[in-house]
Amino acid sequence: MNTKSSNGSASDEENIRPLIRESSFYSPEIIEDIQVKARLGRYRIRGFGTLRDLPSFKDLTFVTSGMSRVPLEGYREKCFTDTTLGTRHAKKPLQLKIPIMITGMSYGALSRNAKIALGKAATRIGTSTTTGDGGMLPAEREASNQLIYQVLPSRYGYDADHLRMANAMEIVLGQGAKPGTGGLLLGQKVSEEIANQRDLPPGVDQRSAVRHPDWMGADDLIIKIEELREVTDYQIPVIIKLGAGRVTDDVKLAAKVGADIIFMDGMEAGTGASPEMQLDHTGIPTMPALVEAVRALEELGVREEVQLIIAGGISSGADVAKALALGADAVAIGTAALIALNCNRALYVKDYEKLGTKPGACHHCHTGMCPVGITTQDPELMKRLDIDEAADRVFNYLNAMTLEVQLIARACGKWNIHDLEPTDLRALTLESSFITGVPMVGSNKVFGG
Ligand SMILES: Cc1cc2nc3c(=O)[nH]c(=O)nc-3n(C[C@H](O)[C@H](O)[C@H](O)COP(=O)(O)O)c2cc1C
Numbered sequence: 001m002n003t004k005s006s007n008g009s010a011s012d013e014e015n016i017r018p019l020i021r022e023s024s025f026y027s028p029e030i031i032e033d034i035q036v037k038a039r040l041g042r043y044r045i046r047g048f049g050t051l052r053d054l055p056s057f058k059d060l061t062f063v064t065s066g067m068s069r070v071p072l073e074g075y076r077e078k079c080f081t082d083t084t085l086g087t088r089h090a091k092k093p094l095q096l097k098i099p100i101m102i103t104g105m106s107y108g109a110l111s112r113n114a115k116i117a118l119g120k121a122a123t124r125i126g127t128s129t130t131t132g133d134g135g136m137l138p139a140e141r142e143a144s145n146q147l148i149y150q151v152l153p154s155r156y157g158y159d160a161d162h163l164r165m166a167n168a169m170e171i172v173l174g175q176g177a178k179p180g181t182g183g184l185l186l187g188q189k190v191s192e193e194i195a196n197q198r199d200l201p202p203g204v205d206q207r208s209a210v211r212h213p214d215w216m217g218a219d220d221l222i223i224k225i226e227e228l229r230e231v232t233d234y235q236i237p238v239i240i241k242l243g244a245g246r247v248t249d250d251v252k253l254a255a256k257v258g259a260d261i262i263f264m265d266g267m268e269a270g271t272g273a274s275p276e277m278q279l280d281h282t283g284i285p286t287m288p289a290l291v292e293a294v295r296a297l298e299e300l301g302v303r304e305e306v307q308l309i310i311a312g313g314i315s316s317g318a319d320v321a322k323a324l325a326l327g328a329d330a331v332a333i334g335t336a337a338l339i340a341l342n343c344n345r346a347l348y349v350k351d352y353e354k355l356g357t358k359p360g361a362c363h364h365c366h367t368g369m370c371p372v373g374i375t376t377q378d379p380e381l382m383k384r385l386d387i388d389e390a391a392d393r394v395f396n397y398l399n400a401m402t403l404e405v406q407l408i409a410r411a412c413g414k415w416n417i418h419d420l421e422p423t424d425l426r427a428l429t430l431e432s433s434f435i436t437g438v439p440m441v442g443s444n445k446v447f448g449g
């Protein structure tokens with residue numbers, strides 16, 4: 001059949017069947033998102049962290065030694081990693097062997113086995129781990145040589161005796177994955193044991209408060225911190241954890257109210273459950289949040305007094321080295337530690353399929369059906385995580401990251417990984433040069449500077 005019309009233009013048939021093209025505005029993901037919300041009638045909730053690309057440490061590179069600097073010999077010359085945090089007011093600061101800590105992840109979001117495995121790994125390598133919403137698990141205290149106790153607005157599982165047993169306290173004001181909102185534990189994960197621990201009914205969604213009930217602003221927080229210091233006999237450091245948003249003002253206020261350590265959690269931070277929209281559209285990414293926080297401490301003249309922990313999307317020794325070079329005293333990892341435990345590993349593949357996903361693309365922690373036994377309270381699924389084997393993997397991963405940081409530091413001619421500094425870095429993109437104040441590769445100029 002002749003499909004051309006008499007004047008040679010496209011036929012009617014071609015006209016009504018144009019090329020199959022996806023809209024870049026209404027992409028398949030946006031169409032799917034609208035249709036899911038149309039069925040649910042509420043926002044979507046999921047675990048893991050944002051899936052979008054953000055300016056990050058990957059946009060920086062190290063300039064190592066050559067003629068102008070002498071590198072250290074990897075096999076013979078030491079490169080120190082010891083890290084002390086909380087020197088401002090506490091009688092007993094945290095003494096860590098490495099500057100990579102395990103973040104607070106709630107017993108409830110995580111299984112009992114996962115909590116214990118993280119504690120064991122942290123103890124073996126000489127770093128700290130942290131409780132979470134839901135309080136302290138006695139077995140976690142036992143497994144962890146250095147345990148940080150979270151003081152959260154929800155007060156789930158809060159116990160002053162547990163606080164006294166801790167090596168540091170962390171007053172949580174926000175999280176990078178959901179800044180400005182409280183915690184979320186869906187009913188399917190609220191087993192009898194978790195409900196008991198939190199003094200709440202089992203099987204019911206638990207939306208934790210976002211605002212601490214006993215103080216409203218910075219003035220009250222000064223009093224609250226004094227009270228908590230008194231409870232702990234002024235022994236342990238006070239960390240204030242912030243979700244990165246209004247970084248400069250928040251950091252200055254946190255330092256003013258007396259924090260020994262500030263924990264800044266960037267937009268890439270992971271979670272057990274968060275509204276998806278918040279993961280992708282609220283907060284400041286980790287790298288710019290770190291730069292802003294360091295500047296705020298310098299402006300206040302307390303850079304040497306108050307230590308800074310940075311978290312959110314940290315996954316390799318290179319990330320750690322870049323964070324230290326930009327001014328962090330330590331980093332903390334959550335998601336990466338879960339991945340080392342076995343998260344997203346290609347085991348029990350059929351169970352990933354039941355959740356509608358596959359290994360490598362799972363972010364279904366909120367369902368409580370974690371195929372590898374990490375973010376579940378199901379007794380059968382939990383058994384899939386062998387505590388000692390899981391602890392070995394996390395130990396190996398922490399060790400590998402530490403070796404990576406040392407490798408970079410030695411190549412830059414540093415005896416101590418904490419001597420890494422901005423002049424060791426170059427920016428690979430104009431954006432990262434502008435954000436960090438680090439010169440752009442090839443130009444030795446700071447973009448926008
Ligand atoms: C499964 C899971 C549970 C979490 N639970 C808590 C919590 O109870 N309290 C809290 O302050 N942060 C919680 N977080 C956030 C972490 O403390 C931390 O801010 C975040 O994991 C850092 O980012 P990363 O996961 O990219 O390393 C949780 C994170 C995950 C992945």
Ligand code: SF4
Nearest residue numbers: 343344362364365370
């Ligand atoms: S494997 Fe488990 S821990 Fe990892 S994203 Fe999936 S549900 Fe969460």
